[in-house]
Amino acid sequence: MKFVPLAAAALATLAAALLLGPANVPLGDLTASPIIWQLRLPRALLAFLVGGALGVSGVGLQALVRNPLADPFLLGLSGGAGLGAVVAIALHLPGPWALPLAAFVGAVGAMALVYRLGLIGGAELDPRILLLGGVAVGAFAAAITTALVSLAEATELRNAFLWLWGGFSGASWTTVLVMLVYAPLPLVVLVAAARPLDLLALGEEPAQYLGADVRRLKQLVYLSASLLTAAAVAVAGVIGFVGLIVPHMCRLVWGRLHHTLFPTAFLTGGIFLAAADTVARTVVAPRELPVGIVTALLGVPLFAFLLRRWTVS
Amino acid sequence: MDRELIVAVSDLTCRYPGAPRDALRAVSLDVRASEFHALLGPNGSGKTTLLRAALGLVRPVQGRAEILGRPAGDWSRRDLARVVGVVPQREENLFPQRVHETVLLGRYPHLSLFGGVRAADRAAVERALVACDAVDLADRWLWTLSGGEYQRVRLARALAQEPKLLVLDEPTVSLDLRHEMELFELVRTLVDGFGLAALMITHHVNLAARFADQILILAEGRAVARGAPAEVLTRETVERVFSWPVAIEPFDGRPQMIPLRRHPS
Amino acid sequence: MRRWTPRTHLAGLVALAVAACARGERVPVRGGVAVTDDAGRQVTLAAPARRIVSLLPSFTEILFATGAGDRLVGRTTWCDYPLEALAVPSVGDGMPPSVEAVAARRPDLVVLYRSGPNVTAAEQLERLGIRTVLLDLNLLEELGPATRRLGTLTGHSRAADSLARVLDSLASQPPVSSTRSVAFIVWDNPAIVIGAGSYLDRLAALAGARNVFHDVGSPSAQVSIETIAARDPDFLAVLSDSAGPPAYASRPEWRVVRAVRERRFLFLPGQLFGRPGPRAAEAIRELRQRLEAAAR
Numbered sequence: 001m002k003f004v005p006l007a008a009a010a011l012a013t014l015a016a017a018l019l020l021g022p023a024n025v026p027l028g029d030l031t032a033s034p035i036i037w038q039l040r041l042p043r044a045l046l047a048f049l050v051g052g053a054l055g056v057s058g059v060g061l062q063a064l065v066r067n068p069l070a071d072p073f074l075l076g077l078s079g080g081a082g083l084g085a086v087v088a089i090a091l092h093l094p095g096p097w098a099l100p101l102a103a104f105v106g107a108v109g110a111m112a113l114v115y116r117l118g119l120i121g122g123a124e125l126d127p128r129i130l131l132l133g134g135v136a137v138g139a140f141a142a143a144i145t146t147a148l149v150s151l152a153e154a155t156e157l158r159n160a161f162l163w164l165w166g167g168f169s170g171a172s173w174t175t176v177l178v179m180l181v182y183a184p185l186p187l188v189v190l191v192a193a194a195r196p197l198d199l200l201a202l203g204e205e206p207a208q209y210l211g212a213d214v215r216r217l218k219q220l221v222y223l224s225a226s227l228l229t230a231a232a233v234a235v236a237g238v239i240g241f242v243g244l245i246v247p248h249m250c251r252l253v254w255g256r257l258h259h260t261l262f263p264t265a266f267l268t269g270g271i272f273l274a275a276a277d278t279v280a281r282t283v284v285a286p287r288e289l290p291v292g293i294v295t296a297l298l299g300v301p302l303f304a305f306l307l308r309r310w311t312v313s
Numbered sequence: 314m315d316r317e318l319i320v321a322v323s324d325l326t327c328r329y330p331g332a333p334r335d336a337l338r339a340v341s342l343d344v345r346a347s348e349f350h351a352l353l354g355p356n357g358s359g360k361t362t363l364l365r366a367a368l369g370l371v372r373p374v375q376g377r378a379e380i381l382g383r384p385a386g387d388w389s390r391r392d393l394a395r396v397v398g399v400v401p402q403r404e405e406n407l408f409p410q411r412v413h414e415t416v417l418l419g420r421y422p423h424l425s426l427f428g429g430v431r432a433a434d435r436a437a438v439e440r441a442l443v444a445c446d447a448v449d450l451a452d453r454w455l456w457t458l459s460g461g462e463y464q465r466v467r468l469a470r471a472l473a474q475e476p477k478l479l480v481l482d483e484p485t486v487s488l489d490l491r492h493e494m495e496l497f498e499l500v501r502t503l504v505d506g507f508g509l510a511a512l513m514i515t516h517h518v519n520l521a522a523r524f525a526d527q528i529l530i531l532a533e534g535r536a537v538a539r540g541a542p543a544e545v546l547t548r549e550t551v552e553r554v555f556s557w558p559v560a561i562e563p564f565d566g567r568p569q570m571i572p573l574r575r576h577p578s
Numbered sequence: 579m580r581r582w583t584p585r586t587h588l589a590g591l592v593a594l595a596v597a598a599c600a601r602g603e604r605v606p607v608r609g610g611v612a613v614t615d616d617a618g619r620q621v622t623l624a625a626p627a628r629r630i631v632s633l634l635p636s637f638t639e640i641l642f643a644t645g646a647g648d649r650l651v652g653r654t655t656w657c658d659y660p661l662e663a664l665a666v667p668s669v670g671d672g673m674p675p676s677v678e679a680v681a682a683r684r685p686d687l688v689v690l691y692r693s694g695p696n697v698t699a700a701e702q703l704e705r706l707g708i709r710t711v712l713l714d715l716n717l718l719e720e721l722g723p724a725t726r727r728l729g730t731l732t733g734h735s736r737a738a739d740s741l742a743r744v745l746d747s748l749a750s751q752p753p754v755s756s757t758r759s760v761a762f763i764v765w766d767n768p769a770i771v772i773g774a775g776s777y778l779d780r781l782a783a784l785a786g787a788r789n790v791f792h793d794v795g796s797p798s799a800q801v802s803i804e805t806i807a808a809r810d811p812d813f814l815a816v817l818s819d820s821a822g823p824p825a826y827a828s829r830p831e832w833r834v835v836r837a838v839r840e841r842r843f844l845f846l847p848g849q850l851f852g853r854p855g856p857r858a859a860e861a862i863r864e865l866r867q868r869l870e871a872a873a874r
Contacts, residue, residue: 023808169768172831206404211394211422256408286805
């Protein structure tokens with residue numbers, strides 16, 4: 001029952017994303033206009049998919065590290081992605097896919113490094129070590145990135161950072177396809193882990209007594225959530241805040257059980273980011289705002305409102 | 314007719330990685346259906362280690378731990394959760410939840426991967442709440458419960474697993490007299506009425522003596538005494554294990570321990 | 579009626595003297611030269627500069643154009659025009675300037691573009707006793723004043739003034755009525771265009787091309803591809819030394835822009851168009867010619 005209003009909101013958001021924009025597309029030309037088909041539609045779909053991926057990834061990671069302040073980019077992924085992007089620019093790698101691919105590889109590299117740190121001393125992915133390791137790896141990657149930036153050409157790097165700060169300007173059917181092909185597997189793995197993740201909230205030992213194979217669960221959730229995030233970064237740069245706030249919003253409204261939380265977080269994340277991107281590209285037209293700013297400006301009051309409703313009830 | 318042997322620990326020796334001494338040394342324990350076992354001993358004597366090893370969470374250096382005839386390490390966690398219901402000493406509560414949601418978590422070992430909650434599951438939850446006298450708490454938020462109510466709810470969750478064995482790790486810590494008595498009486502009722510086996514780690518020597526069928530006393534990883542309360546709780550044993558002078562007085566057919574003052578007035 | 583005491587007179591005279599020193603140019607010693615640079619500093623040399631390090635390609639060009647090229651003892655790696663500049667030793671890429679490398683050339687004047695890191699470098703050079711001058715050079719209008727001041731400092735005032743007059747008159751020309759529209763694309767993901775208040779925008783206006791993003795106040799801005807398509811420029815101008823279409827031209831989302839579909843690109847060499855310089859008039863002519871050629 002809860003999905004009906006969400007699905008309706010999703011459709012409404014996508015419709016708004018198609019109809020609104022700096023170019024004036026008369027309604028009659030809607031189905032034939034290349035602006036709609038080549039620009040607005042893939043961009044809206046990509047924003048939706050990335051928002052959904054970040055929302056689901058945030059849910060998974062908050063459950064994994066048992067910390068409501070966890071964000072998908074807390075585990076060093078954004079640092080790794082940034083380093084990958086800068087290396088691609090510094091080496092003048094050719095092709096339009098060099099930057100996203102390098103960012104993806106960088107993010108995955110950071111993920112592997114943090115994973116390895118999480119296994120030190122038989123720690124078995126202790127959440128505290130994951131968090132600390134994530135901060136350390138992120139800082140390390142940022143340091144190397146800064147060193148590279150100071151040694152290489154200035155203008156190209158500035159533009160690489162603009163890309164990294166997140167946005168859907170480069171959206172195309174190809175990037176949509178990449179997400180559609182790539183995201184389902186980690187998504188399915190996370191959804192299948194819904195019940196064990198409910199148990200994990202009690203603590204690792206109680207979860208094991210209630211039947212969760214905690215070691216495998218942590219591995220699967222960590223890998224899936226990180227891969228989803230890495231894919232999102234590869235196509236859209238680093239968009240913070242979505243993975244942090246959307247899980248909380250959904251928990252406040254629909255409760256904390258993961259078999260509800262994952263689907264609602266996907267839809268809510270998608271709606272939120274698609275709406276934010278529409279605002280980002282229309283509110284100061286002809287210019288565009290970075291979408292990460294809009295998510296923060298929209299998200300904070302929304303979250304405060306929900307929090308108030310919940311604490312009053 | 315022999316009652317079903319649920320947990321069989323024989324000659325178990327365990328050592329944590331990097332530890333100077335064994336945490337457990339050649340400990341044996343048999344728990345059968347309809348038996349209430351109490352595990353006593355000073356802090357650090359290995360009680361929780363014994364629990365973990367018996368449930369396959371710690372690999373023994375020597376000896377065996379078996380559940381229903383199979384080695385504890387061979388059980389998948391899911392299958393084991395359908396046989397043993399544990400009320401751990403500590404758990405976290407990251408996000409607010411209601412009582413009936415928490416008890417439902419006990420049904421998770423019975424739920425299929427993508428299957429939903431069935432009527433049989435809800436019935437099991439209901440039965441568990443009734444058995445623990447917690448039906449009227451069903452819609453309350455966990456954080457509004459008192460200590461005693463909270464323990465009853467956690468016990469109901471373990472019961473919802475429909476286990477053969479209930480394991481409780483120091484369940485009456487920080488409970489007042491009434492709730493402490495109620496909990497022990499509840500466990501006794503479950504053992505007698507439902508044929509469950511129960512294994513409880515507790516510091517409350519006297520209540521263990523009153524309610525348990527068998528007591529195992531551990532000290533520094535070794536089993537000091539095992540058997541019926543009257544056999545086990547002698548003055549010599551208690552004074553040696555707990556390093557404190559006591560007097561033993563019978564009450565209701567069971568030995569009761571009275572600690573003596575070191576510096577009488 | 580106020581009574582003027584001797585103390586008031588003295589205070590007044592001191593105040594006047596201080597004011598006179600702060601404002602206007604200090605009277606140089608005989609043979610010396612002085613200018614006020616764009617950081618508000620008084621730059622004074624006992625004699626016209628004989629050993630100059632230039633830390634901006636445009637300044638290097640101006641120095642050669644005014645006949646002071648033989649005084650140059652240091653340049654950046656980017657300074658590639660005119661050809662004679664390549665014979666001058668390089669002191670690095672200048673971003674930020676390597677103070678040691680500059681000092682090693684033993685200059686008596688260092689010319690820097692006024693930016694944050696350069697201000698710091700200038701302070702460090704001054705501490706070593708090396709004179710520095712910081713000049714703005716973002717706009718067409720700033721070419722004239724920069725040229726004049728460099729002329730004063732090098733003792734080539736006549737040549738510099740005549741070049742400056744040409745540049746000033748260029749800067750004061752009104753925009754030519756335009757028949758073609760253009761958009762300058764400097765980056766594709768995200769799309770960054772050049773707006774008003776920039777050198778390229780002025781060049782376009784003087785060459786008879788309307789910058790479709792002239793309404794955007796800042797020199798560069800991020801826009802969506804959709805906006806570019808909606809404004810439908812006749813040409814897309816790209817700073818590039820090669821003549822092939824840029825990589826993004828083959829992507830389907832860019833082909834929504836008519837100029838991309840019809841391959842209407844203007845390739846502007848970076849050396850001539852990438853920075854304000856004394857060859858601004860040549861750049862404008864070049865742009866006008868390419869527009870007409872492409873239109874045919």
